Amino acid sequence: MEKKILLIIPAYNEAENIVHTADSVKEKGLDLIVINDGSTDATAQVCEDHNIPHINSILNLGIGGAVQTGYKYADIMGYDIAVQFDGDGQHNIEDLEKLLEPILNDEADFCIGSRFLEESQDGFKSTATRRMGIYVISSLIKWCSGKNISDPTSGFRACNRTIIEQFAAGYPLEYPEPESIMYLLKNDFNIKEVAVVMHERANGKSSIGSWKNIYYMINVCLSIWLMSISKKGGKLR
């Protein structure tokens, strides 16, 4: 049976990039839903004009809340696989097949597109500071779970139906990527990483400001550690 696949594209003030991103997905003949996270620019209008399926969040929720709206939609619409795909042109649609493969073959429940695997080609590997932060988070996850996750902050991820339901019911709002990975590891889900190439953002600014980095790191580490010592089978919130 053909699996129903949905691409969840969170977008905050991405009027300049969203058409290009959405078109690249449409060319592949895949379903997509843009979550317009209360953008103050013309994102909603652009989606309307170009016939891009989009949900307008009535208020800005931040990345975690926006992505969860997508998972809730995927859950309601009965999709078998959901893929998070950034609206800013960072991710390459050509990598999608690789990302989906382990899930289609039932090798993994969750698949992360990683920039830092050995076989990852050049491409954009973030700034040195960010790479250091990612290394710290990755080491902490290794220490807490024994598993290697080379790119825990990657926003290019695919998951199966079971995880769609889990994420629709509860998803971390503040530091969603690493915390959700720790949750999945804690609950014995099978996570696989595949090498992908990421671009530098096409237009506009990234959502994480550098001055917030230390505060971010402390919070992420704390939430990962707390997740790792919390009870198995609990709900993600």
Added chain:
Amino acid sequence: MNDMSMELRGTLLIIVVIFMCLILNMIRKKSIHTKYALLWLLSATAMMIAAIFPNLFTLFSQLLGFEATSNMIFLFGFFILLCLCFSMTLIISKQKKELTTLIQQVSLLQYRFEHDKEKN
């Protein structure tokens, strides 16, 4: 060791009574939840007792070994305010989560509504 002047006690009493009336009126008008108002009412009651029987507080502070009554009052006042702040952080966190769910549900419903409108 009662060095609280009658004027000061009078003023304090008037302020506390006004404060209490305000809170009670707000509860009556439902502009404040009884649950959350209780802590404020309790602290107002404590202030009222202080205004009427200042000796009681002096006695307590001596029993607990404070050097001055004001020290005890500052310590307890500070502690009560911390508790109030903490309970507010709890309330805000809970409301943030509820608000997120609400925004998501409304957004999804709005999407569906517009979808249906297009079809008809």
